[in-house]
Amino acid sequence: xxxxxxxxxxxRQSNFELLRIIAMFFVLLVHCDFYSLGVPKELDIxxxxxxxxxxxxxxxxxxxxxxxxxxxxxxxxxxxxxKGFANFIFQCFFxxxxxxLILMLCGVSKYSKTGLLNCFLFMENWWFVKAYxxxxxxxxxxxxxxxxxGKKQLQIVLVSFFVFQSLYGWIIPSVNFICDGYSTFSFIxxxxxxxxxxxxxxxxxxxxxxxxxLIYALLSVTIALVAFFRASHSATIVERLYSYASPLVIxxxxxxxxxxxxxxxxxxxxxxxxxxxxxxxxxxxHFAVFDPIFKESIIYLGNSxxxxxxxxxxxxxxxxxxxxxxxxxxxxxxxxxxxxxxxQKATHKANRFIP
Numbered sequence: 001x002x003x004x005x006x007x008x009x010x011x012r013q014s015n016f017e018l019l020r021i022i023a024m025f026f027v028l029l030v031h032c033d034f035y036s037l038g039v040p041k042e043l044d045i046x047x048x049x050x051x052x053x054x055x056x057x058x059x060x061x062x063x064x065x066x067x068x069x070x071x072x073x074x075x076x077x078x079x080x081x082x083k084g085f086a087n088f089i090f091q092c093f094f095x096x097x098x099x100x101l102i103l104m105l106c107g108v109s110k111y112s113k114t115g116l117l118n119c120f121l122f123m124e125n126w127w128f129v130k131a132y133x134x135x136x137x138x139x140x141x142x143x144x145x146x147x148x149x150g151k152k153q154l155q156i157v158l159v160s161f162f163v164f165q166s167l168y169g170w171i172i173p174s175v176n177f178i179c180d181g182y183s184t185f186s187f188i189x190x191x192x193x194x195x196x197x198x199x200x201x202x203x204x205x206x207x208x209x210x211x212x213x214l215i216y217a218l219l220s221v222t223i224a225l226v227a228f229f230r231a232s233h234s235a236t237i238v239e240r241l242y243s244y245a246s247p248l249v250i251x252x253x254x255x256x257x258x259x260x261x262x263x264x265x266x267x268x269x270x271x272x273x274x275x276x277x278x279x280x281x282x283x284x285x286h287f288a289v290f291d292p293i294f295k296e297s298i299i300y301l302g303n304s305x306x307x308x309x310x311x312x313x314x315x316x317x318x319x320x321x322x323x324x325x326x327x328x329x330x331x332x333x334x335x336x337x338x339x340x341x342x343x344q345k346a347t348h349k350a351n352r353f354i355p
Contacts, residue, residue, distance in 0.1 A: 015263035016072055017274035019256075023072075024277040026065035028284065028318040033059045034242070036298035042232035051307040053228050060224040060252075063242050064216075066128065067253035070135070070187045074194025075261065078139035085136065087336065092129055093119070094332045095282040099289065109288045118287040125287040127182050134184030135191060142191060151200050158196060161189045162247070169245045181244025193254070204258055212259035219252035279329035280322050294321075 033055055040052035096119045103109035117123050121130065146154070165186065169178030177185050197204060207215075223241050230237045240246060284294050301314055 011266075012271040012274070014265045014267045014270045015260050016075070017271050018263075018265065018267075019068060019260040020072060020274045020277050021270065023065045023068040024280045025318065025322065026062035026068075027281055028321065029058055029062040030065060031284065031290075031294065032298050032314055032318060033062070036295045037302050039235065039238055040231060045228070045232055048307070052231075053224065054307070054311075056224040056228045056231075057221070059242060060220040060227070061217075063223075063244070063249055064220075064253035064256055066181070066244055067190055067250060068257055070132075070190040071194040071253060071257045073132075073135070074191035075198050075257075077143060077195060078136055078191075080136055080139050088136075090336050090339070091278065091329070091332055092121075092126070092282060094335060095279065095286060095328070096121075098328075098331075099283065099286050103288050108293075115288065123287070125290075126282075126285065128281065131182065131184045131187055135187040138184070138188065139191075142188065142195075146192070146195050146199070151196075154192070154196050154200070158189070158193055161192070162250070165189060165245055166247050170240060170243060170247070178245055180239075181246075181249075186245055190250070190253075194257070197254075197258070204254075205262075207258075209259045209262050212255045212262070216252050216255040216259065219248055219255070223248050223252070273326060276326040276329035276333075279332070280325040283325040283328060284321050 037055070040048075040055055045052045100109065100115060100119055104111055109115065114123065118125050149157075165178055168175045169180065169186070173180070177183055179186075223246075227238045227241050241248065243249065284290065297317065298314065301317065302310055304310075305313055
């Protein structure tokens with residue numbers, strides 16, 4: 001049977017909220033490291049071995065970010081509702097249009113047909129949003145399957161799923177719908193995995209938090225070491241090691257997640273910040289911000305400062321982005337609140353004229 005927490009249903013559990021914040025900062029680190037600066041090449045490793053290895057380490061510890069977010073959704077279970085979906089979509093479109101408008105008014109961006117299509121998510125931007133919407137749509141089917149399946153059947157499905165994904169999406173990538181874990185398909189496996197662990201706690205849940213974190217660290221270090229020593233021989237191996245569909249990345253994500261599931265903390269400030277954590281993704285990966293502002297800023301900092309100085313300044317830069325995103329999200333919350341009130345009043349007035 002499913003284990004129930006002693007916290008009230010409405011209360012956000014700060015252990016998972018803290019993990020949500022950390023995972024979102026990991027997203028910033030991933031986009032700051034390999035995405036912006038590129039994977040260290042053979043010449044980089046030879047000339048700057050310590051700096052190169054530190055970058056492989058940062059990427060290895062942070063690459064769990066997306067998988068952790070989906071595991072959190074799976075642990076609690078998505079409970080689809082029109083109100084919840086409307087709030088999610090409003091947050092996305094608020095950031096899309098608001099930031100685009102501000103950048104156009106500041107002269108940083110110009111209006112274009114492509115920009116408008118991006119605002120309506122008709123281009124390739126924001127893959128996570130689209131993949132998560134797919135998971136959201138399928139969640140009633142997944143929930144029904146979980147509720148009507150036994151432990152053995154779930155085990156068979158999970159083992160079959162991850163063997164299939166590892167074989168055709170990681171060892172020998174030969175299908176397009178897995179996309180290295182950048183897909184609804186991969187999200188389904190993580191969602192089911194988290195639900196299974198919560199419903200049927202096994203030996204994974206019996207370890208101490210320190211042991212869970214140690215396994216997460218060892219797996220991350222293993223990824224970094226193999227990548228560091230193989231980068232000069234094969235770029236493909238490095239790409240596979242840091243794939244969201246990599247079994248090593250999935251395991252490290254899982255152990256970090258399990259460690260935080262055992263924490264017992266409650267903090268209103270953490271809960272408040274976490275409620276706006278997704279805004280950090282929406283801000284810095286905005287189509288008018290991601291490459292022309294975020295990526296170019298990281299490249300400029302990387303070219304202007306030595307490794308240690310760059311690390312400090314880049315960390316401050318990422319913290320600043322996090323703070324700005326959280327503050328912008330407060331405007332979004334206010335706007336959504338007023339829109340809700342307006343819609344309720346309009347509906348009430350309309351009902352008065354309906355016989």
